[in-house]
Amino acid sequence: MAIETYYPFQEAEPRWQKAWAERRLFEARIDGKRPKSYILEQFPYPSGKLHMGHVRVYTIGDAMARFRRMQGFDVLHPMGFDAFGLPAENAAIQRGVRPADWTEQCIDNMRGQLNRLGMSYDWEREVVTCRDDYYRWNQWIFIKMWEMGLVERRKAAVNWCPKCQTVLANEQVINGRCWRHEDTDVDVRQLDQWFLKITDYADELLKDLDDKLAAWPNLVTAQQRNWIGRSEGALVKFKVKETGEDLPIFTTRPDTLFGVSFMVMAPEHPKVAELVKGKPNEAEVKNFINKIVLEGREKRTDEAAEKEGCPLGLTAINPVNGREVPIWIANFVLMEYGTGAIMAVPAHDQRDFEFAKKFDIPIHVVIQPEGQTLDSSTMTAAYTEPGVMVNSAQFDGMPSPDAKKAIVTWLAGKKQGEPTVQYRLRDWLISRQRFWGTPIPFIHCEHCGLVPVSVDELPVKLPPDAKFGDGSPLAGVEDFVNVKCSKCGGKARRETDTMDTFFDSSWYYLRYCDAKNATLPFNKEAQAWMPVDLYVGGKEHAILHLLYSRFFTKVLRDMGLIKLDEPFSRLLTQGMVLSEGKDPRTGEVRFFKMSKSIGNVVDPSEIIEQYGADAARMFILFAAPPDKDLEWTTAGVEGIARFMNRLWRYVQNNLHNLRAGMALKSEVKPGEAKNDTDKALLRQIHETTRRVTADLAERQQFNTAISACMELLNALHSWPLHENDVLGYRLAATSMSRLALLISPFAPHLAEEIWAQIGGEGLVAEQPWPAWDEEALKVDEIEIALQVLGKVRGHMMVGVNEDEEAIKQRALADEKVVPFTQGKTIRKVIYVKHKLVNIVAN
RNA sequence: GCCGGGAUGGCGGAACUGGCAGACGCAAGGGACUUAAAAUCCCUCGCCCACAAGGCGUGCGGGUUCGAUUCCCGCUCCCGGCACCA
Numbered sequence A: 001m002a003i004e005t006y007y008p009f010q011e012a013e014p015r016w017q018k019a020w021a022e023r024r025l026f027e028a029r030i031d032g033k034r035p036k037s038y039i040l041e042q043f044p045y046p047s048g049k050l051h052m053g054h055v056r057v058y059t060i061g062d063a064m065a066r067f068r069r070m071q072g073f074d075v076l077h078p079m080g081f082d083a084f085g086l087p088a089e090n091a092a093i094q095r096g097v098r099p100a101d102w103t104e105q106c107i108d109n110m111r112g113q114l115n116r117l118g119m120s121y122d123w124e125r126e127v128v129t130c131r132d133d134y135y136r137w138n139q140w141i142f143i144k145m146w147e148m149g150l151v152e153r154r155k156a157a158v159n160w161c162p163k164c165q166t167v168l169a170n171e172q173v174i175n176g177r178c179w180r181h182e183d184t185d186v187d188v189r190q191l192d193q194w195f196l197k198i199t200d201y202a203d204e205l206l207k208d209l210d211d212k213l214a215a216w217p218n219l220v221t222a223q224q225r226n227w228i229g230r231s232e233g234a235l236v237k238f239k240v241k242e243t244g245e246d247l248p249i250f251t252t253r254p255d256t257l258f259g260v261s262f263m264v265m266a267p268e269h270p271k272v273a274e275l276v277k278g279k280p281n282e283a284e285v286k287n288f289i290n291k292i293v294l295e296g297r298e299k300r301t302d303e304a305a306e307k308e309g310c311p312l313g314l315t316a317i318n319p320v321n322g323r324e325v326p327i328w329i330a331n332f333v334l335m336e337y338g339t340g341a342i343m344a345v346p347a348h349d350q351r352d353f354e355f356a357k358k359f360d361i362p363i364h365v366v367i368q369p370e371g372q373t374l375d376s377s378t379m380t381a382a383y384t385e386p387g388v389m390v391n392s393a394q395f396d397g398m399p400s401p402d403a404k405k406a407i408v409t410w411l412a413g414k415k416q417g418e419p420t421v422q423y424r425l426r427d428w429l430i431s432r433q434r435f436w437g438t439p440i441p442f443i444h445c446e447h448c449g450l451v452p453v454s455v456d457e458l459p460v461k462l463p464p465d466a467k468f469g470d471g472s473p474l475a476g477v478e479d480f481v482n483v484k485c486s487k488c489g490g491k492a493r494r495e496t497d498t499m500d501t502f503f504d505s506s507w508y509y510l511r512y513c514d515a516k517n518a519t520l521p522f523n524k525e526a527q528a529w530m531p532v533d534l535y536v537g538g539k540e541h542a543i544l545h546l547l548y549s550r551f552f553t554k555v556l557r558d559m560g561l562i563k564l565d566e567p568f569s570r571l572l573t574q575g576m577v578l579s580e581g582k583d584p585r586t587g588e589v590r591f592f593k594m595s596k597s598i599g600n601v602v603d604p605s606e607i608i609e610q611y612g613a614d615a616a617r618m619f620i621l622f623a624a625p626p627d628k629d630l631e632w633t634t635a636g637v638e639g640i641a642r643f644m645n646r647l648w649r650y651v652q653n654n655l656h657n658l659r660a661g662m663a664l665k666s667e668v669k670p671g672e673a674k675n676d677t678d679k680a681l682l683r684q685i686h687e688t689t690r691r692v693t694a695d696l697a698e699r700q701q702f703n704t705a706i707s708a709c710m711e712l713l714n715a716l717h718s719w720p721l722h723e724n725d726v727l728g729y730r731l732a733a734t735s736m737s738r739l740a741l742l743i744s745p746f747a748p749h750l751a752e753e754i755w756a757q758i759g760g761e762g763l764v765a766e767q768p769w770p771a772w773d774e775e776a777l778k779v780d781e782i783e784i785a786l787q788v789l790g791k792v793r794g795h796m797m798v799g800v801n802e803d804e805e806a807i808k809q810r811a812l813a814d815e816k817v818v819p820f821t822q823g824k825t826i827r828k829v830i831y832v833k834h835k836l837v838n839i840v841a842n
Numbered sequence B: 001g002c003c004g005g006g007a008u009g010g011c012g013g014a015a016c017u018g019g020c021a022g023a024c025g026c027a028a029g030g031g032a033c034u035u036a037a038a039a040u041c042c043c044u045c046g047c048c049c050a051c052a053a054g055g056c057g058u059g060c061g062g063g064u065u066c067g068a069u070u071c072c073c074g075c076u077c078c079c080g081g082c083a084c085c086a
Helices: A009-023 A052-070 A086-095 A099-116 A132-147 A198-211 A218-228 A254-259 A270-276 A282-295 A350-359 A400-413 A508-514 A524-529 A544-558 A604-611 A613-622 A634-653 A655-663 A676-699 A702-718 A726-743 A748-757 A804-813
Strands: A036-041 A074-076 A151-161 A166-168 A187-196 A230-240 A246-251 A262-265 A309-317 A324-330 A341-344 A417-423 A442-445 A449-452 A482-484 A491-494 A534-538 A571-574 A577-582 A589-593 A630-632 A781-788 A791-799 A826-832 A836-841
Touching: A009 A099, A009 A613, A009 A748, A036 A052, A036 A508, A036 A524, A052 A074, A052 A534, A052 A571, A052 A577, A052 A604, A052 A613, A052 A676, A086 A099, A099 A604, A132 A151, A132 A449, A132 A508, A132 A544, A166 A187, A198 A218, A198 A230, A198 A417, A198 A544, A218 A544, A218 A571, A230 A254, A230 A341, A230 A400, A246 A254, A246 A262, A246 A341, A254 A400, A262 A309, A262 A350, A270 A282, A270 A309, A282 A309, A282 A324, A309 A350, A324 A350, A341 A350, A400 A417, A508 A524, A604 A613, A604 A634, A613 A634, A613 A702, A613 A748, A630 A634, A634 A655, A634 A702, A634 A726, A634 A748, A655 A726, A676 A702, A676 A726, A702 A726, A726 A748, A791 A804, A804 A826, A804 A836
Parallel strands: A036 A074, A036 A534, A262 A324, A534 A571, A577 A630, A781 A836
Antiparallel strands: A151 A166, A151 A187, A230 A246, A230 A309, A230 A417, A262 A341, A309 A324, A442 A449, A442 A491, A482 A491, A577 A589, A781 A791, A826 A836
16 A cells, blocks of 8 residues: 655654754764865855855765765865855945855855755864954965065056956956956056965976866966967067167067068067157157057957957167168957067968058068978968078078977077977966955155054954945045054054955865964964865856965965965856846847846755755756766756656655664665565665766766666665565665765755654664675576677677677577578677677577 | 866756766645645656557767767857957
């Protein structure tokens, strides 16, 4: 008689959450006797409530943390909040609340939601970046970086977002627009700003991508490699004929030096104004510069943009052959890269070619392709491939790749050039003209200039209130701004910029290891826990957060705080959560990233209420592999809820037998199962254990792990549980207790509920992970496929130890096989052990 | 243009080292139970062929192999990143 009930998740889930919290099962301890595992997910910005994307990352991380804990690892699985940032400040402006109050309220709400999902965090180590017990260490690290020479305040052309009312880092500018405001072009402004010299670490950041981050997705390492943008080339000294001064250029093509026919400087190049000062064309040049600068960076760096140029009326001397060439300024040359000046070889560079054609500048061919002769008067595009050197004095006849090195060596001997490496990566602009961030711990003294705040005066606390409106909010807080110089005691002003919030998130993973340390940002415990063994987060941080964190780790290492080169040994970038929606423009119905404008947002709270936290977790893990986008469907969630109920119902309907079996406290051993159905079930129990373990440990492939559990339940359903049969009780109990343990990383509440019902001891969360027995996986006979010419024609049972020759003979005589071999010559018979026989006959 | 990733039934996906393509789930269809519905249970479910036997089938075209979703060569299309970086 079947009992129709539903798993009462509304009541059960909070009950188990309470049980875990009371037993403090998730508090991390490390003693060095057991292996450690640091499982971390990117901490959220406290926006107010969780979205499905959060549920996905945190479920993935939680499943892994629970699995490792049961496996006997010392697990660190912490959570915190990336709490500084503009949205809180904007909320403060719009609602007239303090950013701190608003943020803390959001945090409370989100912490509650995370707990409601059953996440196994060690909240004792919570890190909240907007509290002064955290951000004081930002300031401490910043001052140490200053002492190491890694902090610079300098005037530079910087990106300004008019909506954010602050400057941005290069990494925060996407296609010339603000990363937060896709519709807002950033301006370029000349401002005094604070930079971290990440470029000092460019080489190591690049090298370690290959050497130490093999377990990162290619997508991420490739993007970082691209962003760092290493180019090998040479610095070559050209000379200005009229003034005699040196004008160095950077080139990756020293093999084309004999083909230079002009030189180009960036319009902003500081030497330009000097060079044309008092010259008749001064006004003309200045007009041109103004025009280009006004165009803005986005337009200028568009490859399709028309080449614009203006001659300076000056001459450069090419050091390789003494040839005198005109100097131009042009829109396509950037001040920030190389030396801000280039040599131009129209025959072998497409940009130079277009420029030369437009302004009628000579073209000199110096590299000929194999078996072809280029003619400068008939060329329609630059030839940029390798070839044979011509018109290049003693280098003629040399293959151009060889000439690259030879020419640089020759120039170096004459002190006219040297090999060099350039990076695309720029220093990290970290100052922001906003309130809700870590105050930069410096003062500006009228006498002493820039003075760091002494480390024992930290933290420099944010004032509780500020005047929001035009300009930097902190600048209007007089108590904050007016200070005495700590060096000379004279009048001074506090720095009113705050730090980019990416500073906060660049080292939070270290703080978790030693979250309450009041004398240092972190100490020895960090050495024991680090590196993070699995870091789960979104691809959108491929460059930003993940590059900055790598940089910080190397800096903190060089500061002597930790022995560590890379913070995250393994990275899992989870896909987005999509749901069905209607394209507002085309009306097309398909899956989109959840967004308000499309109206396809699914609220996790509603799902938890309707189906429970476990169903949400299970569906999210089951619907797609973790690194792929996931299509959220109600039917899918119902499917998973159906599975959980089936499991639940099996327990209810067989409660008596399961309890009786559990009470005997002994799992069925391989030799004990006698009949075929029992043997098959026992075998599947162990096979499932093996599959789930491998899927979690090696591949983080939760979808297949869950489907293995489904298969085991299906098998259990069709297995006949005979009443009054002790082996039967025990086998049922073995199956069900295993199932409870195996699904517990995914559906921890249901697992506990089942475990308790069948009479399991203690909590599932503190049980050891089950092992599989190779003996139980063994079978007496296996079905193999019979192929003729690679096509399956039938099947046959073979004994595991059956003689190969006997199998082949039986296969050749098989009634399904014979029609396909009749009248043909048997060329070969291939046997793949325990898989197939393939007969080659024609 | 350069770099990275994809393409498997109506759908999400599986196939781990070159060895039976389509596990598991969703949707769909049929049936049982029910006064009825829901729930549950059973069956079918890649395509062609009325059935069967058979043939075809993992984006396309070649190749290697006894055997290819998997390896190699050449394409197409889609997604993501970078891009006048000298």
